[in-house]
Each structure stands twice: as structure tokens, then as C-alpha cells.
Amino acid sequence: xxxxxxxxxxxxxxxxxxxxxxxxxxxxxxxxxxxxxxxxxxxxxxxxxxxxxxxxxxxxxxxxxxxxxxxxxxxxxxxxxxxxxxxxxxxxxxxxxxxxxxxxxxxxxxxxxxxxxxxxxxxxxxxxxxxxxxxxxxxxxxxxxxxxxxxxxxxxxxxxxxxxxxxxxxxxxxxxxxxxxxxxxxxxxxxxxxxxxxxxxxxxxxxxxxxxxxxxxxxxxxxxxxxxxxxxxxxxxxxxxxxxxxxxxxxxxxxxxxxxxxxxxxxxxxxxxxxxxxxxxxxxxxxxxxxxxxxxxxxxxxxxxxxxxxxxxxxxxxxxxxxxxxxxxxxxxxxxxxxxxxxxxxxxxxxxxxxxxxxxxxxxxxxxxxxxxxxxxxxxxxxxxxxxxxxxxxxx
Numbered sequence: 001x002x003x004x005x006x007x008x009x010x011x012x013x014x015x016x017x018x019x020x021x022x023x024x025x026x027x028x029x030x031x032x033x034x035x036x037x038x039x040x041x042x043x044x045x046x047x048x049x050x051x052x053x054x055x056x057x058x059x060x061x062x063x064x065x066x067x068x069x070x071x072x073x074x075x076x077x078x079x080x081x082x083x084x085x086x087x088x089x090x091x092x093x094x095x096x097x098x099x100x101x102x103x104x105x106x107x108x109x110x111x112x113x114x115x116x117x118x119x120x121x122x123x124x125x126x127x128x129x130x131x132x133x134x135x136x137x138x139x140x141x142x143x144x145x146x147x148x149x150x151x152x153x154x155x156x157x158x159x160x161x162x163x164x165x166x167x168x169x170x171x172x173x174x175x176x177x178x179x180x181x182x183x184x185x186x187x188x189x190x191x192x193x194x195x196x197x198x199x200x201x202x203x204x205x206x207x208x209x210x211x212x213x214x215x216x217x218x219x220x221x222x223x224x225x226x227x228x229x230x231x232x233x234x235x236x237x238x239x240x241x242x243x244x245x246x247x248x249x250x251x252x253x254x255x256x257x258x259x260x261x262x263x264x265x266x267x268x269x270x271x272x273x274x275x276x277x278x279x280x281x282x283x284x285x286x287x288x289x290x291x292x293x294x295x296x297x298x299x300x301x302x303x304x305x306x307x308x309x310x311x312x313x314x315x316x317x318x319x320x321x322x323x324x325x326x327x328x329x330x331x332x333x334x335x336x337x338x339x340x341x342x343x344x345x346x347x348x349x350x351x352x353x354x355x356x357x358x359x360x361x362x363x364x365x366x367x368x369x370x371x372x373x374x375x376x377x378x379x380x381x382x383x384x385x386x387x388x389x390x391x392x393x394x395x396x
Contacts, residue, residue: 029060029062030062031057031062031063031064031065031067031068034053034054034057034062034064034068035065035067035068035071037053038050038053038054038057038068038071038072039071041053041075042071042072042074042075042078043075045079047072047075047076047079047081050071050072050075051072054068054072063095064095064097065097066092066097066098066099066100066102066103069088069089069091069092069097069099069103070100070102070103070106072088073085073088073089073103073106073107073110074106076088076110077106077107077109077110077113078110080110080114082110082111082114082116085106085107085110086107089103089107099130099132100132101127101132101133101134101135101138104123104124104126104127104132104134104138105135105137105138105141107123108120108123108124108127108138108141108142109141111123112141112142112144112145113145115149117145117146117149120142120145121142124138124142133165134165134167135167136162136167136168136169136170136172136173139158139159139161139162139167139169139173140170140172140173140176142158143155143158143159143162143173143176143177144176146158146180147176147177147179147180147183148180150180150183150184152177152180152181152184152186155176155177155180156177159173159177169202170202171197171202171203171204171205171207171208174193174196174197174202174204174208175205175207175208175211177193178190178193178194178208178211178212178215179211179215181193181215182211182212182214182215182218183215185219187215187216187219187221190211190212190215191212194208194212198235204235204237205237206232206237206238206239206240206242206243209228209229209231209232209237209239209243210240210242210243210246212228213225213228213229213232213243213246213247213250214246216228216250217246217247217249217250217253218250220254222250222251222254222256225246225247225250226247229243229247239272240272241267241272241273241274241275241277241278244263244266244267244272244274244278245275245277245278245281247260247263248260248263248264248278248281248282248285249281251263251285252281252282252284252285252288253285255289257285257286257289257291257294260281260282260285261282264278264282273307274307275307276302276307276308276309276310276312276313279298279301279302279307279309279313280310280312280313280316282298283295283298283299283313283316283317283320284316284320286298286320287316287317287319287320287323287324288320290324292320292321292324292326295316295317295320296317299313299317309340309342310342311337311342311343311344311345311348314333314334314336314337314342314344314348315345315347315348315351317333318330318333318334318337318348318351318352319347319351319355321333321355322351322352322354322355322356322358323355325355325359327352327355327356327359327361330351330352330355331352334348334352344375345377346372346377346378346379346380349368349369349371349372349375349377350372350379350380350382350383352365352368353365353368353369353372353379353383353386354382354383354386356368357386358386369383
């Protein structure tokens with residue numbers, strides 16, 4: 001259908017033009033036409049227009065079906081309008097339109113994301129009482145929400161319920177639980193779950209390994225994180241940029257800059273291609289370990305070979321230069337940043353103001369503070385702390 005093709009290509013305005021022409025040509029839109037247009041409007045975020053079209057659809061004698069309601073409920077859930085989404089469920093029921101598993105899953109997901117776990121559980125029970133069997137997506141959504149909330153015992157209980165109902169957990173289920181265990185610092189249990197996956201299935205994927213590597217790095221177990229990288233490769237899973245960035249970050253935080261740099265060279269020689277986050281992490285690590293010259297070299301590598309720098313890149317190095325007392329060079333980098341089309345933010349100005357102030361250049365710090373305020377930025381807590389705690393005060 002032409003309207004469907006236009007909507008998929010992002011040509012919603014043209015699709016609406018064609019919809020209006022249909023009447024003049026004596027071709028009447030059907031429910032599928034309306035559903036296609038409502039879906040396109042919801043995806044575009046113009047829910048008021050989607051609702052208007054629903055009323056037009058009804059006024060033209062077309063009864064909305066389960067797809068119509070599911071589309072609108074999904075749009076409302078994504079925009080956080082849970083009350084209206086719930087009202088639409090009741091409208092649906094009052095019109096004799098039976099919700100399906102997709103309807104309930106969409107609403108449960110929306111409620112979970114808005115932190116309304118009690119209502120999500122109530123809806124699960126309603127769903128079951130109405131004869132709709134929850135599927136793996138239903139359980140995964142709820143397990144994820146419980147893990148995010150830190151109620152791992154409830155997530156595990158739901159896992160057992162899921163299994164007892166004949167639903168085999170998939171890799172997403174296990175990844176969610178591993179992530180929850182890592183976030184709560186239960187690394188041994190997270191590793192046990194990985195061994196369960198390896199021995200019994202389902203097959204772990206890159207996300208599984210990345211989650212555990214991140215957890216190990218955050219708990220300071222860098223050696224075990226590196227071992228897991230080798231296990232991952234030996235099992236035929238190719239590390240991605242997230243894997244390497246996570247390990248590089250862990251190595252930088254533990255002060256192992258040489259090993260972090262080695263990983264960068266592994267990425268350059270074997271792939272995956274390092275991205276701006278890779279370089280920003282390394283530049284930050286070098287600045288914090290006092291290796292400013294190497295940090296500057298890395299910036300020049302980025303400028304000459306890529307990837308494209310961003311505001312964060314400049315902010316990290318400006319802060320590093322300020323903390324090492326190289327205020328003049330930090331100021332030069334500010335001008336270089338502006339010349340490349342990057343707009344300094346509150347982080348940029350804060351580093352420079354604090355740096356100038358700590359090096360005794362009070363007047364220059366005052367000028368920089370005025371620029372910060374004139375740009376519409378609010379001075380942050382670090383500036384106020386410097387003003388309060390320092391031997392002098394700007395403006396006095």
C-alpha cells in the first residue's frame with residue numbers, strides 16, 4: 001500500500017495528502033489505512049493528531065480494532081501518559097474489543113517504566129484472570145523492572161514462576177538478572193549464572209559478557225574482567241566497542257594506563273574501530289594520572305585521524321590542563337574548541353574559572369564568570385565551593 005510505504009519512509013504529510021485524495025477519488029479508507037496513519041503519528045510523537053484521527057475513523061463508520069487500540073496505547077505509554085493509556089484500555093473493553101497479550105504487555109511495560117510496579121503486578125493478575133497467558137516478553141519486562149528497583153529476590157521468584165508455567169528463560173532473561181546482580185555487587189552469583197548459561201544454555205551473547213565485564217571492572221576485579229574477555233573470544237564471541245571501552249575505563253580507573261593504551265592499539269589493529277568514547281576515556285585517564293603530554297598527543301591523533309572530537313573531549317583536557325597549572329594552554333584550547341564550532345558549556349567554564357582562581361588570576365576568573373552567566377549558564381557547586389573555601393573571593 002502506497003500510504004504504508006510513505007509512512008515507513010517518514011513521508012507522513014504526503015501520506016495524509018493521499019488519504020484526503022482518496023475520498024475525492026471515490027476510494028474509501030479502511031481500518032488498515034487508519035491504523036497505518038495512527039501508527040505513523042504515534043511514532044512521530046503527535047499523539048493529539050493520532051487521537052483526532054481515531055475520532056474521525058469512528059465518525060466515518062470504521063470500528064477500531066485491537067491493532068488501533070494497541071497502537072495508541074503504545075504511543076501513550078511511550079510518552080508517559082499512563083492514565084490515558086489505562087482509560088483507553090477501559091474504552092476498548094466497553095466497546096467489546098478484547099485486549100490481547102500485546103495490549104497487556106504494552107501497558108505492563110509502560111507501568112514498569114513509570115515506576116508503578118504495584119499496578120503492573122495487578123495488571124498481570126488481571127491478564128491471567130481474563131484468560132491471557134503471559135509470554136516471555138511479559139516476564140522479561142517485569143523481571144527487568146524488579147532488578148532495576150533492586151528487588152532481586154522478587155525477580156528470582158518471578159523467574160521460578162515463569163519456569164513453572166512452562167516458559168523457558170531466554171538470554172534476555174538471564175542478561176537482565178546478571179545485570180541486576182552486578183549492580184547490587186553480587187558478582188559471585190552473577191558469575192554462577194554465566195556458568196549456568198555456558199553449561200545448560202541458552203547461549204550467552206556479547207551483552208552477557210559486556211554486562212559481567214562492566215560489573216567486574218566496577219568492583220575492582222580488573223584481572224578477572226580481562227580473563228573474561230579471553231573466555232568470551234575463546235567461545236567465539238567477538239568483543240565490540242562497548243567491551244573494549246568498558247575494559248579501558250576499568251584500567252584507567254585502576255591507573256593501568258599502559259595496559260589501557262595496549263587495548264586501544266588492539267582495537268586499531270584488529271577492530272572494532274575505537275570511537276569518541278574510547279579516546280575520551282583514555283584522555284581522561286591520562287589527565288588524572290598526570291600524563292598531560294600524552295593526553296594532548298591523543299587529542300592531536302583524533303584531530304588528524306579521527307574519530308571526531310566532541311565537547312567532552314575538550315572539557316576533559318581543559319580540566320586536566322587547569323589542574324596541572326597550565327592555564328594559558330587551557331585558554332588556548334578553549335579558543336581552538338570554539339574555532340572548531342564547539343560551544344563551551346558550564347563544565348568548560350567551571351574548569352577555567354576554578355583553574356584561574358586557584359592560580360591567583362582573580363580578575364581573569366571574574367571575566368570568565370561573567371561570560372558564563374552571560375551565556376545563560378548557572379554557576380555550579382564547584383565554583384561556589386571555590387569562592388567560599390579559597391583564600392580570596394571573586395568580586396571582593
